[in-house]
Amino acid sequence: MTSMTIGKIARLAGVGIETIRFYERTGLIDEPPRRESGYRQYPEETVARLRFIKRAKELGFTLREIKELLELRIDPNTTCEDIRHRAEAKISDIEEKIRTLERMKEALMKFTLACNGRGPISECPILEAMEDENNDASVDADGDTNT
Amino acid sequence: MTSMTIGKIARLAGVGIETIRFYERTGLIDEPPRRESGYRQYPEETVARLRFIKRAKELGFTLREIKELLELRIDPNTTCEDIRHRAEAKISDIEEKIRTLERMKEALMKFTLACNGRGPISECPILEAMEDENNDASVDADGDTNT
DNA sequence: CTTGACTCTGTAGTATGGTACGGGCCTTAT
DNA sequence: ATAAGGCCCGTACCATACTACAGAGTCAAG
Numbered sequence: 001m002t003s004m005t006i007g008k009i010a011r012l013a014g015v016g017i018e019t020i021r022f023y024e025r026t027g028l029i030d031e032p033p034r035r036e037s038g039y040r041q042y043p044e045e046t047v048a049r050l051r052f053i054k055r056a057k058e059l060g061f062t063l064r065e066i067k068e069l070l071e072l073r074i075d076p077n078t079t080c081e082d083i084r085h086r087a088e089a090k091i092s093d094i095e096e097k098i099r100t101l102e103r104m105k106e107a108l109m110k111f112t113l114a115c116n117g118r119g120p121i122s123e124c125p126i127l128e129a130m131e132d133e134n135n136d137a138s139v140d141a142d143g144d145t146n147t
Numbered sequence: 148m149t150s151m152t153i154g155k156i157a158r159l160a161g162v163g164i165e166t167i168r169f170y171e172r173t174g175l176i177d178e179p180p181r182r183e184s185g186y187r188q189y190p191e192e193t194v195a196r197l198r199f200i201k202r203a204k205e206l207g208f209t210l211r212e213i214k215e216l217l218e219l220r221i222d223p224n225t226t227c228e229d230i231r232h233r234a235e236a237k238i239s240d241i242e243e244k245i246r247t248l249e250r251m252k253e254a255l256m257k258f259t260l261a262c263n264g265r266g267p268i269s270e271c272p273i274l275e276a277m278e279d280e281n282n283d284a285s286v287d288a289d290g291d292t293n294t
Numbered sequence: 295c296t297t298g299a300c301t302c303t304g305t306a307g308t309a310t311g312g313t314a315c316g317g318g319c320c321t322t323a324t
Numbered sequence: 325a326t327a328a329g330g331c332c333c334g335t336a337c338c339a340t341a342c343t344a345c346a347g348a349g350t351c352a353a354g
Contacts, residue, residue, distance in 0.1 A: 005351095007300065017301085018343055026341095037350055038302055048278060055277045060251045063341070073268060080271040081264040087255050087273050094252045098245055104207040105241045108234050117228040121220060124227040126234050130202045131195060154330060164331085165313060173311090184320055185332055210311070 003033075003041040013050035020050065028053060028067055060094055150188040160197035167197065175200060175214055207241055 010017045023029045029049055032040045049070075056066045069086060072078045114125035121127060157164045170176045176196055179187045196217070203213045216233060219225045261272035268274060 005301075016343080019341085021302095022342060035350095039350075040301085052277050057341095058251070059255055059277070060248070069274075073274060078268050079264075080262055080266045080268055080273075083268060083271050083273050084259055084262045084264050087259045087262075091252055091255050091259065094248050094255070098248050098252070101207070101241050101245050101248070104205070105238055105245070108206055108238050108241070112231055112234045112238065115227055115231045115234075117226075117231050119227045121225050121227055121230060124230050126227075126230050127216075127220060130199050130206070152330075163313075166311085168333095169312060182320090186320075187331085204311095 002044055004044070004047075006040050006042065009042045009047050009050065012047045013054065015050055015054065023050075023053065023063075026063065026067075028063060028070065060090055065090070149191055151191070151194075153187050153189065156189045156194050156197065159194045160201065162197055162201065170197075170200065170210075173210065173214075175210060175217065207237055212237070 004012075006017050006020055010020055013020075020029070024031055029046060032042045032046065035041055052070075053063075053066055056069060057063070061069065065086070069083070072082055072086075111126040111129045114129075151159075153164050153167055157167055160167075167176065171178055176193060179189045179193065182188055199217070200210075200213050203216060204210070208216065212233070216230070219229055219233075258273040258276045261276075
């Protein structure tokens with residue numbers, strides 16, 4: 001069986017060495033066996049696991065959620081449906097973020113259209129809109145966007 | 148002229164006391180004069196400024212960007228156009244984020260549709276898609292979404 | 295056998311936007 | 325006058341996902 005150093009799996013998976021050690025600390029990947037010298041010796045599967053993490057991150061899952069997915073995956077009682085639920089919940093998360101961003105964009109566009117780009121800032125409708133306490137720039141539906 | 152304690156302007160502006168001190172530390176609001184006792188004494192305008200910050204945040208500006216807006220606002224050379232450029236740039240930011248989220252959503256939906264919700268996880272198309280190095284879950288156009 | 299690349303540990307720092315806490319004065323109302 | 329609440333400062337902490345660095349040991353090629 002092949003086993004690789006941390007640098008090698010980092011290269012193969014396309015992540016940094018420090019990232020792998022970080023994932024180990026946070027329990028996303030198992031502690032690998034060590035050589036006598038203390039060097040980590042990774043089995044090939046670790047590369048797949050790192051790639052899984054990377055892909056899940058690209059799909060919008062947080063490391064915490066990815067950890068849960070990985071735990072679900074080894075639990076024999078997990079069904080395909082459980083996984084689908086996670087995916088659907090994440091789709092809802094994403095949709096909510098999109099809606100919030102759309103509301104921000106609409107508000108900004110409204111202000112921007114009102115601004116002809118000329119004149120002093122004392123009359124800038126964009127600044128006025130932000131200063132004015134009585135306009136509906138209230139966009140944060142539930143206070144979670146990106147921050 | 149009226150002047151208020153930190154607790155009062157916090158209530159009026161709808162932010163926390165600690166937040167105001169944090170904004171002071173980071174230069175978003177000026178250091179106010181103090182009483183003999185050391186108590187901060189805020190002029191009324193500070194409430195408007197805090198509300199401006201709040202609203203700009205809701206529109207998707209970061210504190211750094213808000214600081215820039217506030218600096219632009221006091222610069223006599225700033226034109227309405229400068230402000231409009233900021234707003235337009237922010238609209239572009241937001242659009243980019245939306246696009247990235249849409250791509251994530253599409254990918255997740257594709258996987259989810261392929262999953263009938265039955266069967267063991269060993270055959271779950273969602274997990275398979277994430278494990279497989281050769282599918283196009285590559286969603287991160289430029290690596291900045293929400294993280 | 296040497297040298298350069300690699301790996302080890304532990305700690306600290308990055309960015310973002312705050313929040314919390316402790317110990318000690320200050321203010322204000324009763 | 326006294327008690328409750330407000331405010332002071334400095335520091336540390338929250339989540340998120342890493343990244344950097346120092347100082348020391350290890351490995352492999354030439």
